[in-house]
Amino acid sequence: MREIVPSGTHIDFLGRRHIAIAVSLAVLAAGVLAGAIQGVKFGIDFVGGTEMAVRFDPGVDVDESALRNVVGRCGVDEPSVVRYGDDVERKEFLIKFKGAEAGEVPDCPLTETDRAELAEKAEKQGGDAGNLESAHIISRIQRGIRNDVGEYETLRVDFVGPRVGSELTEAGVQAMTIAVLLILAYIAFRFSSRFAPGAVVALVHDVGITCAVFVIFGLEFDLRVLAALLAILGYSLNDTIIIYDRIRENMEIRTKYDLLDVLNRSVNQTLSRTLLTSVTTLAAVLCLLFLGGEVIRPFALAMAIGIVVGTYSSTFIAAPTLLFLETRFGDSPDAKAAAAKRKKEKDRERAA
Amino acid sequence: MSGLGWRLGAVLATVALFSFLTAANFIDEETRLASPVLPDDGLRLGLDLQGGIHRVVGVKLEEAELQELVFLKDALLEEADEDPQLSVSNAVVENGVLVVSPRDDGAGVKSWADDSRSLSLVSEEAGRLEYTLEDQVRQDVRERGMEQVLEVLRLRIADPIQGIPDSVVTRQGDDRVLVQVPGGQIDRDRLDDLLEVTGFLEFKIVQDLADNEKLLNDRYPTGLPPGTKIVSEQDPEDDRKLTAYLLPEEPDLTGDFLTDARVAFDRQQRPIVSFSFNSEGARRFGELTGANINEQLAIVLDDRVYSAPAIRSRIGARGQIEGRFTTEEARDLAVVLRSGSLPIPVVIEEERTVGPALGQDSITRGYRASILGLIVIIGFVVGYYRLSGGYASLALAANLVMLMGIMSLFEATLTMPGIAGIVLTVGMAVDANVIIFERIREELRSGKAPRAAIATGYNKTFWTIMDANITTFITALVLFEFGTGPIQGFAVTLAVGIVTSVFSALVLTRLMFSVHPGTQPVEQLSI
Numbered sequence: 022m023r024e025i026v027p028s029g030t031h032i033d034f035l036g037r038r039h040i041a042i043a044v045s046l047a048v049l050a051a052g053v054l055a056g057a058i059q060g061v062k063f064g065i066d067f068v069g070g071t072e073m074a075v076r077f078d079p080g081v082d083v084d085e086s087a088l089r090n091v092v093g094r095c096g097v098d099e100p101s102v103v104r105y106g107d108d109v110e111r112k113e114f115l116i117k118f119k120g121a122e123a124g125e126v127p128d129c130p131l132t133e134t135d136r137a138e139l140a141e142k143a144e145k146q147g148g149d150a151g152n153l154e155s156a157h158i159i160s161r162i163q164r165g166i167r168n169d170v171g172e173y174e175t176l177r178v179d180f181v182g183p184r185v186g187s188e189l190t191e192a193g194v195q196a197m198t199i200a201v202l203l204i205l206a207y208i209a210f211r212f213s214s215r216f217a218p219g220a221v222v223a224l225v226h227d228v229g230i231t232c233a234v235f236v237i238f239g240l241e242f243d244l245r246v247l248a249a250l251l252a253i254l255g256y257s258l259n260d261t262i263i264i265y266d267r268i269r270e271n272m273e274i275r276t277k278y279d280l281l282d283v284l285n286r287s288v289n290q291t292l293s294r295t296l297l298t299s300v301t302t303l304a305a306v307l308c309l310l311f312l313g314g315e316v317i318r319p320f321a322l323a324m325a326i327g328i329v330v331g332t333y334s335s336t337f338i339a340a341p342t343l344l345f346l347e348t349r350f351g352d353s354p355d356a357k358a359a360a361a362k363r364k365k366e367k368d369r370e371r372a373a
Numbered sequence: 374m375s376g377l378g379w380r381l382g383a384v385l386a387t388v389a390l391f392s393f394l395t396a397a398n399f400i401d402e403e404t405r406l407a408s409p410v411l412p413d414d415g416l417r418l419g420l421d422l423q424g425g426i427h428r429v430v431g432v433k434l435e436e437a438e439l440q441e442l443v444f445l446k447d448a449l450l451e452e453a454d455e456d457p458q459l460s461v462s463n464a465v466v467e468n469g470v471l472v473v474s475p476r477d478d479g480a481g482v483k484s485w486a487d488d489s490r491s492l493s494l495v496s497e498e499a500g501r502l503e504y505t506l507e508d509q510v511r512q513d514v515r516e517r518g519m520e521q522v523l524e525v526l527r528l529r530i531a532d533p534i535q536g537i538p539d540s541v542v543t544r545q546g547d548d549r550v551l552v553q554v555p556g557g558q559i560d561r562d563r564l565d566d567l568l569e570v571t572g573f574l575e576f577k578i579v580q581d582l583a584d585n586e587k588l589l590n591d592r593y594p595t596g597l598p599p600g601t602k603i604v605s606e607q608d609p610e611d612d613r614k615l616t617a618y619l620l621p622e623e624p625d626l627t628g629d630f631l632t633d634a635r636v637a638f639d640r641q642q643r644p645i646v647s648f649s650f651n652s653e654g655a656r657r658f659g660e661l662t663g664a665n666i667n668e669q670l671a672i673v674l675d676d677r678v679y680s681a682p683a684i685r686s687r688i689g690a691r692g693q694i695e696g697r698f699t700t701e702e703a704r705d706l707a708v709v710l711r712s713g714s715l716p717i718p719v720v721i722e723e724e725r726t727v728g729p730a731l732g733q734d735s736i737t738r739g740y741r742a743s744i745l746g747l748i749v750i751i752g753f754v755v756g757y758y759r760l761s762g763g764y765a766s767l768a769l770a771a772n773l774v775m776l777m778g779i780m781s782l783f784e785a786t787l788t789m790p791g792i793a794g795i796v797l798t799v800g801m802a803v804d805a806n807v808i809i810f811e812r813i814r815e816e817l818r819s820g821k822a823p824r825a826a827i828a829t830g831y832n833k834t835f836w837t838i839m840d841a842n843i844t845t846f847i848t849a850l851v852l853f854e855f856g857t858g859p860i861q862g863f864a865v866t867l868a869v870g871i872v873t874s875v876f877s878a879l880v881l882t883r884l885m886f887s888v889h890p891g892t893q894p895v896e897q898l899s900i
Contacts, residue, residue: 023757028818160562176731182722196855203847211840248790248860251852255845262844266837294811298804301753305746305800309793312745314738316789
């Protein structure tokens with residue numbers, strides 16, 4: 022029998038909970054700080070805008086500055102042109118811009134009269150000129166690139182209007198909240214209500230830390246990352262529930278027990294499972310990260326971070342929360358002892 | 374047959390059925406349709422995998438409400454002309470409200486508005502009554518507007534005979550239309566034209582023309598003659614303006630009377646669009662052309678002159694539009710004319726276009742990632758749990774096959790995030806077996822006999838595994854309910870994957886243990 026965790030291993034995880042909580046809080050604080058200083062990057066899914074990925078024909082000698090020129094000339098907001106994909110040989114570029122403002126453009130492939138016309142048309146349609154122009158300007162930029170740089174193939178075009186963007190944000194927040202509430206209800210139903218907060222604290226912790234890492238490294242949030250965050254909710258819960266299940270079982274076996282010991286014992290007993298599952302899931306996700314290509318990369322990256330954090334939190338966050346709640350409000354022997362102690366202290370205070 | 378035999382048979386049959394459904398996807402369509410055994414449909418590829426255009430079009434329903442208000446305003450003014458009881462000095466639609474200025478105390482206007490059952494009074498001042506649409510009427514107008522837009526766009530894009538194959542036009546929410554065109558059948562610009570062109574066709578007699586707008590304007594130093602405006606002809610190739618025309622503002626005839634429009638070719642084999650009128654249209658067209666022989670007739674679509682041929686003789690039921698277009702453009706113009714004009718303007722709110730090259734790329738990469746992930750995991754599990762790990766790996770393979778089989782059965786759409794869901798399922802599927810095996814090991818360590826250890830292992834972990842998977846299933850459901858396209862694709866595979874992985878981990882591997890070691894006494898369990 023091969024063992025990654027030798028049987029009989031007994032590590033005092035709970036004893037180190039204060040360090041772990043300090044580390045988690047530090048990462049979260051760093052995330053908030055980084056967000057305050059450098060801002061949070063949201064992809065076009067949430068704030069609206071346009072992204073175009075192009076792949077030039079192998080024969081084309083791509084002049085990056087000419088490419089930037091074409092895009093810049095079109096009077097679009099916050100244009101950016103970056104290399105795309107992992108293969109430099111393939112000459113792939115990602116062109117991004119927020120929107121387009123009517124008027125004030127010197128010599129985009131779009132002529133003055135075209136612009137005036139578009140602006141007029143936009144006016145007639147209720148004034149979202151930026152919206153209308155973005156959809157059209159993609160074609161103008163494409164024509165411009167073909168003229169100035171060379172033949173290429175459009176890999177993808179994503180355009181999200183401002184209205185859709187804000188709706189997606191709303192739906193995302195709603196989905197997260199509902200998922201958390203449903204999970205809370207399920208755990209409260211299956212375990213005891215005192216178990217649920219710990220699981221939810223761990224969930225919020227995992228999503229929070231993953232977000233913090235994204236913010237700290239200036240990575241962009243988009244729909245794919247949101248999907249990953251929701252998948253992390255599910256995964257993190259898996260871990261927590263398995264440990265909780267063992268805690269409950271161990272609590273049932275012993276009528277008189279030291280809660281701290283039960284928690285440590287449970288975490289240790291499930292340790293090899295926790296590690297093994299994390300390793301296999303992480304292996305699969307890393308395959309996606311390195312082989313899955315550009316489209317799936319943000320998802321895989323968020324998942325990978327989430328798996329590591331989720332594994333850590335089920336041990337260092339979920340169990341300590343349970344310990345805290347049980348000693349504070351629970352009906353276990355040592356909870357009662359702690360309550361009695363608190364009462365005695367209070368009485369003494371009152372007497373004094 | 375023994376109980377084990379039945380169970381084995383049932384499980385094998387299930388796995389075989391789904392393997393068959395999965396395998397059927399790899400056979401090309403022709404063979405599938407011809408064969409009576411093979412299913413006609415299977416797994417569908419999302420637009421992100423096969424390439425295509427996904428667009429969400431917002432319908433400006435406020436515009437429809439305005440149109441209704443203008444219609445009511447016109448009706449009011451018309452009636453006021455005839456009915457002395459109804460005294461109105463002015464009525465205009467401004468900022469989305471109908472403002473009526475009555476000459477008297479407004480009682481006549483109020484009773485007219487009540488009779489119309491369409492208007493509700495929002496504000497009243499001396500000599501100024503403001504109306505908006507009644508809520509129910511507003512609802513009806515919006516609903517009718519959506520239906521009209523859907524019908525026109527369906528005719529243009531998703532018509533079963535004339536439209537683009539496999540394209541979809543569906544309603545999304547209150548005021549949006551989802552348009553999906555798979556594959557590289559049409560490029561973005563052409564779709565733009567089909568979607569956004571209003572398709573309002575007008576016939577006008579040319580009053581004057583010049584090479585460009587400036588020259589034409591110079592001819593009328595005191596301003597254009599009343600009731601006329603300047604409209605240009607553009608080269609569709611580079612949008613250069615070719616000729617400026619002075620045309621009457623009101624059309625002499627509109628495209629409402631068209632019965633058909635199709636592509637034809639002139640003597641030089643250049644594409645033209647020929648159209649025919651219904652009897653009423655033919656009569657009017659005959660009168661118009663008969664009265665204006667040797668004049669030029671401008672054919673104007675959405676305020677743009679397509680051609681302005683000189684009228685040589687009286688023309689009746691049929692006419693044609695010449696222009697500088699390609700066959701494709703002529704075809705699209707014919708489609709637009711046939712479908713009628715779009716009653717309400719639309720605007721593109723979201724677009725996700727994936728080129729066929731990226732789609733193919735995504736399939737290859739997704740496939741590679743899944744295979745490598747599978748190999749790594751199997752290697753790891755077999756290395757760690759030996760024979761039992763082998764069982765788990767077999768169950769994992771069966772799990773994948775069943776996952777694809779169920780998705781094929783329901784004709785689900787496989788997307789790139791869906792592939793991610795599969796890879797994630799593969800990673801997490803082993804989890805249940807790891808939990809069981811770890812438990813069996815614990816039981817063995819505590820001195821239980823192997824067969825008893827297996828039984829306890831499965832029994833004690835059952836609810837743990839169910840709990841863990843049910844909660845993940847909840848997240849998958851939430852993802853499906855609140856997500857859009859790509860996220861839903863992920864949610865579908867995740868949800869199906871959870872069901873199949875629970876089945877394969879709890880039922881399949883247990884069955885394997887029942888077959889081997891089965892009832893034989895076993896000294897050392899390979900775990």
